[in-house]
Amino acid sequence: MICVLPCETVYKHVTLSLMTKWEYFITPLPLHTPGQVLNMHGEEGWELVQIASAPNGTGSVAYMKREKNQ
Template sequence: MQKWEYATVPLIVHATKQILDQWGEDGWELVQVILMPEGNLVAYLKRPKG
């Protein structure tokens, strides 16, 4: 069975692409972006463990 590790990453609006590109280069896959009540964006990412 595949095992996963997860990360929660705050996103800065003017640097969203650069942040996600960097995490993608490190093997992370974007699962979802949430708009928090305070107006902040948070990305949830996963990658295979191992």
Template sequence: MTTWEYLTAPLMIHNTAAILNNWGKQGWELVQVVTGPEGGLVGYFKRPADAGAGQANTGLSAAAEASRQFEGQ
């Protein structure tokens, strides 16, 4: 039986494709996008629990960098 791990993350509108592509390269599958409690978009992802073994979390790094750029830092 497949076991899953999950990730929820905010999606920056101006850099969504790059962020989603990075997560996809790590084996994350986008399951759903919903409006977050403060109005932004939140992505829900899943991947088999053993898919991320030995991989850096470049998708999260890309999201953090996009956030810094958006905020002008």
């Protein structure tokens, strides 16, 4: 087979098609049961990325991600 596209174009296409696609989810974490919330979402395939203070200053939020189904 002969490649008629520049090799870097072919390489870029192959690399992009093999990259993992992610979806993201932000959820509040209650002060009294943060572990239960994280475990519940973990069972659904969500992975914790970061915990940060809630914008209103009344607790924390969890930033989650999981692989996107294609």
